[in-house]
Amino acid sequence: MQFDYLVFIGRFQPFHQGHQYVIRQALQHAKQVIVLVGSANSPRTLSNPFDFFERCSMILGSFATDDASRIICVPLADAIYNDNRWLLDAQRCIMDNTDDGANIAIIGHDKDESSYYLGLFPQYGSFLVENFENLSATPLRHAYFGDDDAARDRAYARMTDASRQFLQAFMQTPDYAALKQQLGEIQRYQAAWQHAPYPPIFTTTDALIVQSGHILLIERGGDYGQGLYALPGGFVDPHENLLSACLREVHEETNLPIDAQTLTSHLKASQTFDAPKRSQRGRTITTVYYFQLPATAQLPVLTAGDDAKRAFWLPLAKLDGQQMFEDHYSIICKMLGI
Missing domain, CATH: 3.40.50.620 (HUPs)
Incomplete structure (x- = not known):
C-alpha cells in the first residue's frame, strides 16, 4: 500500500x-x-x-x-x-x-x-x-x-x-416532517421579497448575557428553528440603532428585570458576524453585544415573551452545539473564548 x-x-x-x-x-x-x-x-x-x-x-x-x-x-x-x-x-x-x-x-x-x-x-x-x-x-x-x-x-x-x-x-420519520415544515417557513419568508430588484441583506442584533457562569438563552417558537436554543435578538427596526434594537429584543423576549441603562453599563464587547450562509432565510448580518453581569447568588427571574417559547439561564458547561440555533454556538465560543 x-x-x-x-x-x-x-x-x-x-x-x-x-x-x-x-x-x-x-x-x-x-x-x-x-x-x-x-x-x-x-x-x-x-x-x-x-x-x-x-x-x-x-x-x-x-x-x-x-x-x-x-x-x-x-x-x-x-x-x-x-x-x-x-x-x-x-x-x-x-x-x-x-x-x-x-x-x-x-x-x-x-x-x-x-x-x-x-x-x-x-x-x-x-x-x-x-x-x-x-x-x-x-x-x-x-x-x-x-x-x-x-x-x-x-x-x-x-x-x-x-x-x-x-x-x-x-x-x-417526524424529523423529516419537521424539516419539510421548516422548508415551507423559509419559502414563505423568501417569497415576501422575491420581487425585490436585488436580494436584500437583513440586519439583526443579538445579546450575549452572562452572569455567574450562566448564559441567558431563549427557546425558539415558530416553525423556523423551533425548539432550538438561541441568543435573544432579532431584526433592527428602521428607527433604531443597533444597541437599542438589542436592548429592546432582550426586554421583549426575556423580560430581564434590569433596565437598559444598567444593562448597558455592563457591556463588555460587541462584534459583527457575517458568514454568508449563517442563515437559511437569506443574507443576514448580526451584531452581537456581550454583557457580563456581576456575580450573584440568585439569577434574575425571566419570563418569555414575543416569539420566544421559553427564556432561561443555562450553565456554560451545558452548552451543546447540536441544540443551538444557526451559528449561535460558534458566536458564543468566539466571544467568550471557549
Missing part, C-alpha cells in the same frame, strides 16, 4: 456515489481510511439534516464488510468563526486515530471545495482524485426535500444503495 492512512474530509449530507468513489480510491492506496465527518455538532437543519451516526451508517453501509472494517468515521465539529480551533480539532482527530511515523495524506479533488482542505495540512501529503461525475450533495439534498418526485428519483439514482435505503426510511 502507498499510504498507511488516507484522510477524507466532508459533510456527506447525504453520502452519494461521488463520495463512495473517493473512498474506493482511498481503499486501493491506503491500509486504512479516516473519514472526518464535518458539522458533527450542528443541529438538524435543512443544511445539516443527518446527524453523525446516521451519516456513518450511510458511509459504512455502502461498502462490503472487509472494506468497511478499514474505514474509521470520526466526528469533526464546526468552528465557523475560529479557523484555528477547527484546524486544531481536525489535527487531533487525525493524530488520535493514526500511529506515530505513519505515512498519511489528505485525499480530495483539486477543483472543488475539498481542495480547500488539501492546503491546510502541510505536515501530510495530498492525494488527488477526479470528481466523480461532478456530483455535489447540495442539489441532491434540495431534490430530496423538494416536492418534485421525478427530481427526487433522479437524486436517489446518484446515491449508494445504503444511502437510498436510509433516505427512504427517513422520509417516514
Whole structure:
C-alpha cells in the first residue's frame, strides 16, 4: 500500500456515489481510511439534516464488510468563526486515530471545495482524485426535500444503495416532517421579497448575557428553528440603532428585570458576524453585544415573551452545539473564548 492512512474530509449530507468513489480510491492506496465527518455538532437543519451516526451508517453501509472494517468515521465539529480551533480539532482527530511515523495524506479533488482542505495540512501529503461525475450533495439534498418526485428519483439514482435505503426510511420519520415544515417557513419568508430588484441583506442584533457562569438563552417558537436554543435578538427596526434594537429584543423576549441603562453599563464587547450562509432565510448580518453581569447568588427571574417559547439561564458547561440555533454556538465560543 502507498499510504498507511488516507484522510477524507466532508459533510456527506447525504453520502452519494461521488463520495463512495473517493473512498474506493482511498481503499486501493491506503491500509486504512479516516473519514472526518464535518458539522458533527450542528443541529438538524435543512443544511445539516443527518446527524453523525446516521451519516456513518450511510458511509459504512455502502461498502462490503472487509472494506468497511478499514474505514474509521470520526466526528469533526464546526468552528465557523475560529479557523484555528477547527484546524486544531481536525489535527487531533487525525493524530488520535493514526500511529506515530505513519505515512498519511489528505485525499480530495483539486477543483472543488475539498481542495480547500488539501492546503491546510502541510505536515501530510495530498492525494488527488477526479470528481466523480461532478456530483455535489447540495442539489441532491434540495431534490430530496423538494416536492418534485421525478427530481427526487433522479437524486436517489446518484446515491449508494445504503444511502437510498436510509433516505427512504427517513422520509417516514417526524424529523423529516419537521424539516419539510421548516422548508415551507423559509419559502414563505423568501417569497415576501422575491420581487425585490436585488436580494436584500437583513440586519439583526443579538445579546450575549452572562452572569455567574450562566448564559441567558431563549427557546425558539415558530416553525423556523423551533425548539432550538438561541441568543435573544432579532431584526433592527428602521428607527433604531443597533444597541437599542438589542436592548429592546432582550426586554421583549426575556423580560430581564434590569433596565437598559444598567444593562448597558455592563457591556463588555460587541462584534459583527457575517458568514454568508449563517442563515437559511437569506443574507443576514448580526451584531452581537456581550454583557457580563456581576456575580450573584440568585439569577434574575425571566419570563418569555414575543416569539420566544421559553427564556432561561443555562450553565456554560451545558452548552451543546447540536441544540443551538444557526451559528449561535460558534458566536458564543468566539466571544467568550471557549
